[in-house]
Amino acid sequence: MLIWMLIIIIISISIDFVLHFFQLAWIGRYLGYFGTFLIAISFVYSIRKRELFKSGSPKTFLMLHEYLSLVGAVLILVHAGIHYNGHLAWLATIMLLLNVASGIIGKSILRNAAETIEIKNIELSEKGLSVDEIEKKLFLDSITFEIMQKWRIIHIPISLMFTILSILHIISVFIFTK
Ligand code: HEM
Numbered sequence: 631m632l633i634w635m636l637i638i639i640i641i642s643i644s645i646d647f648v649l650h651f652f653q654l655a656w657i658g659r660y661l662g663y664f665g666t667f668l669i670a671i672s673f674v675y676s677i678r679k680r681e682l683f684k685s686g687s688p689k690t691f692l693m694l695h696e697y698l699s700l701v702g703a704v705l706i707l708v709h710a711g712i713h714y715n716g717h718l719a720w721l722a723t724i725m726l727l728l729n730v731a732s733g734i735i736g737k738s739i740l741r742n743a744a745e746t747i748e749i750k751n752i753e754l755s756e757k758g759l760s761v762d763e764i765e766k767k768l769f770l771d772s773i774t775f776e777i778m779q780k781w782r783i784i785h786i787p788i789s790l791m792f793t794i795l796s797i798l799h800i801i802s803v804f805i806f807t808k
Contacts, residue, residue: 642707665705672698
């Protein structure tokens with residue numbers, strides 16, 4: 631997890647450096663909006679998970695959540711490097727880092743769970759279930775694992791805090807940059 635966090639921070643600093651080098655630091659302001667947009671889009675996973683629509687596999691949407699929020703986080707970090715204009719922005723950035731760290735931990739828990747249910751996969755295919763049915767059944771099974779439930783108690787409130795702080799930060803920017 632630490633190595634991934636380090637990679638994310640190094641990529642963000644490098645992008646920030648390149649933008650400054652070409653005197654394009656102003657772009658950072660808009661990267662904040664774009665990063666937020668990508669993270670918001672990544673929540674299509676939550677809608678798919680609750681079966682509000684049925685097309686596409688939940689696994690694909692989870693991957694989308696992971697990658698879009700990672701890219702979104704990098705863009706927001708570049709944005710954060712440009713202008714720290716108060717405690718709210720700092721808090722939102724810390725929450726973002728905690729959010730990403732907890733997300734990466736959750737991903738590795740799921741991967742380990744997936745290895746465990748590989749055995750179940752073989753059993754189900756021997757019972758004659760189709761590949762699609764097995765994938766759906768095993769994916770939903772894996773995320774009900776007790777350890778995942780405990781992990782959600784951390785990831786979801788952090789996400790909520792991050793969302794609230796980001797909204798407050800955006801509102802304060804609109805109020806104070808008149
Ligand atoms: C700003 C960044 C992020 C936010 C705000 C966020 C938010 C959330 C939320 C609210 C959920 C619950 C979904 C639901 O039950 O409807 C969730 C689930 C999850 N997230 Fe994130 N997340 C972020 C980043 C990440 C990252 C970077 C990863 C992994 C690389 C990740 C991996 C996961 C996983 C594995 C789940 C569990 C899926 C499940 O239990 O259904 N998240 N995330």
